[in-house]
Amino acid sequence: GAVVSQHPSWVICKSGTSVKIECRSLDFQATTMFWYRQFPKQSLMLMATSNEGSKATYEQGVEKDKFLINHASLTLSTLTVTSAHPEDSSFYICSAWLAGAGGETQYFGPGTRLLVL
Amino acid sequence: DAKTTQPNSMESNEEEPVHLPCNHSTISGTDYIHWYRQLPSQGPEYVIHGLTSNVNNRMASLAIAEDRKSSTLILHRATLRDAAVYYCILARVYGGATNKLIFGTGTLLAVQP
Numbered sequence: 593g594a595v596v597s598q599h600p601s602w603v604i605c606k607s608g609t610s611v612k613i614e615c616r617s618l619d620f621q622a623t624t625m626f627w628y629r630q631f632p633k634q635s636l637m638l639m640a641t642s643n644e645g646s647k648a649t650y651e652q653g654v655e656k657d658k659f660l661i662n663h664a665s666l667t668l669s670t671l672t673v674t675s676a677h678p679e680d681s682s683f684y685i686c687s688a689w690l691a692g693a694g695g696e697t698q699y700f701g702p703g704t705r706l707l708v709l
Numbered sequence: 710d711a712k713t714t715q716p717n718s719m720e721s722n723e724e725e726p727v728h729l730p731c732n733h734s735t736i737s738g739t740d741y742i743h744w745y746r747q748l749p750s751q752g753p754e755y756v757i758h759g760l761t762s763n764v765n766n767r768m769a770s771l772a773i774a775e776d777r778k779s780s781t782l783i784l785h786r787a788t789l790r791d792a793a794v795y796y797c798i799l800a801r802v803y804g805g806a807t808n809k810l811i812f813g814t815g816t817l818l819a820v821q822p
Contacts, residue, residue, distance in 0.1 A: 636812040700752035
C-alpha cells in the first residue's frame with residue numbers, strides 16, 4: 593500500500609516557540625492532504641485540508657494564523673504550530689487520498705506527538 | 710456530513726469472528742462506507758471500503774445492508790493484534806473526488822487471549 597511519513601515523530605518545545613511538522617507521500621503524489629489533531633482518549637479532529645499550490649481550507653474553530661499549512665509540492669505538506677502553548681500539546685496526524693480501482697483510500701501518517709512545556 | 714453510530718466498545722476472544730456494526734441512516738447515494746482502525750499511538754490504518762456490494766479483502770469483509778443504512782465489518786478470526794479502535798466513516802464523492810473524512814468516536818475492540 594501507499595506510504596505517508598511524518599517528521600519528526602515526536603517533539604518537545606518550550607512555550608512560545610514554533611514547531612514545523614512535515615508530511616510526505618513517499619510513493620504517490622497527493623494534490624490534497626489533510627491534517628488532524630487527536631487529544632488523549634479522543635477521536636481524530638480534522639483541522640484543515642491542504643491543497644497543493646493554493647491556500648489551505650481550515651475547519652471551523654481552527655486558527656489559521658496559529659496553524660500555518662504549506663503544500664509546496666505534490667509530495668510534501670507542512671504544518672507549523674506558531675507560538676506554541678501547552679494546550680497545543682497533542683498528537684498531529686496527516687493523511688492523503690490515493691485513487692484505486694475501487695475508489696479512493698485515505699492513507700495516514702504515523703503521527704507526530706507534540707509536547708509544549 | 711452524514712453521521713455514523715457505533716457501539717463504544719466490544720469484546721472478542723482470540724481466533725473467533727468479530728462483527729462490528731455501524732448505523733448510517735442518513736447515508737446519501739454518493740457516500741462510500743469506509744472503515745479504518747487505529748492502534749494506540751499510531752495513525753489510522755485503512756481496513757476496507759465499499760459502496761453497495763459486500764467487499765472482501767485480506768484484512769476483513771464488509772457487509773452492507775440492502776438499503777445501505779447499516780453495515781458490518783467482519784474480522785474472520787480475531788487476533789491480539791486486532792485490538793484497536795475501529796472507525797466507520799462515510800466519505801462523500803463530489804465531482805469525482807472524495808471529500809474529507811470526519812471521524813466519530815469509533816468502537817474500541819478488546820481481544821481476549
